[in-house]
Amino acid sequence: MPSSRKKRPFSLERVPPGQGITQGLPILHIGPVPAFHPESWDFRVGGLVGSNLVLSWEEFNRLPMVTVTADFHCVTGWSRLDVAWEGVAFSTIASLACPAPEAQFVLVHAEHGYTTNLPLSDLKQDDVLLALKLEGRPLEAEHGGPLRLVVPKKYAYKAAKWVRGVEFLREEVLGYWEARGYSNTADPWTEDRYSSPG
Numbered sequence: 001m002p003s004s005r006k007k008r009p010f011s012l013e014r015v016p017p018g019q020g021i022t023q024g025l026p027i028l029h030i031g032p033v034p035a036f037h038p039e040s041w042d043f044r045v046g047g048l049v050g051s052n053l054v055l056s057w058e059e060f061n062r063l064p065m066v067t068v069t070a071d072f073h074c075v076t077g078w079s080r081l082d083v084a085w086e087g088v089a090f091s092t093i094a095s096l097a098c099p100a101p102e103a104q105f106v107l108v109h110a111e112h113g114y115t116t117n118l119p120l121s122d123l124k125q126d127d128v129l130l131a132l133k134l135e136g137r138p139l140e141a142e143h144g145g146p147l148r149l150v151v152p153k154k155y156a157y158k159a160a161k162w163v164r165g166v167e168f169l170r171e172e173v174l175g176y177w178e179a180r181g182y183s184n185t186a187d188p189w190t191e192d193r194y195s196s197p198g
């Protein structure tokens with residue numbers, strides 16, 4: 001059965017099925033932690049957009065900020081409750097870029113070629129942000145500093161660390177883990193961990 005047809009079971013649980021609560025925030029990623037050079041760092045928005053954007057570190061930091069406190073669920077089975085993030089709402093980036101109506105998908109690009117993909121409608125949710133701060137402090141490099149994506153309703157492999165840009169697309173392109181057997185929809189509440197064969 002395709003995972004999209006699974007229903008979220010009625011539940012009063014705070015933690016999604018198959019997840020255990022962790023107190024700290026484990027550090028989990030592939031590859032080395034990239035160095036951050038504010039002078040050369042930029043954030044690029046391209047693809048099917050009205051305006052291609054290249055924002056400097058200073059310019060990015062002048063965008064309006066939001067705060068989001070949300071639970072964080074890793075597909076390997078740990079969840080950390082009430083993580084406080086601060087940064088730029090994804091919807092702010094989308095409004096600046098004016099994506100074409102047919103651009104319904106987004107590929108998020110991070111350092112070292114890590115990517116993740118989401119439908120634009122998922123990224124426009126009001127709890128989705130490009131986070132610069134964690135628990136009130138600048139995001140440490142190990143946790144994706146200076147900038148990471150946060151998508152609370154999805155498993156955390158969608159929460160790309162070290163994000164450098166977003167690309168608006170007509171057709172879906174799978175990201176790093178999505179192309180390696182992890183679920184594209186990645187809904188923790190239906191335990192949608194792996195892509196269904198076929």
Ligand SMILES: Nc1nc2c(c(=O)[nH]1)N[C@H]1C(S)=C(S)[C@@H](COP(=O)(O)O)O[C@H]1N2
Pocket residue numbers: 025026027028029030031073074075110111114142143144156157158159160161162
């Ligand atoms: N660039 C990049 N981002 C990444 C990953 C990665 O390998 N590379 N791993 C993801 C996974 S699987 C998880 S669980 C979270 C972990 O975030 P944390 O190390 O801040 O807890 O980062 C996500 N973002």
Ligand SMILES: [Mo]
Pocket residue numbers: 028073074075076156157
């Ligand atoms: Mo993860």
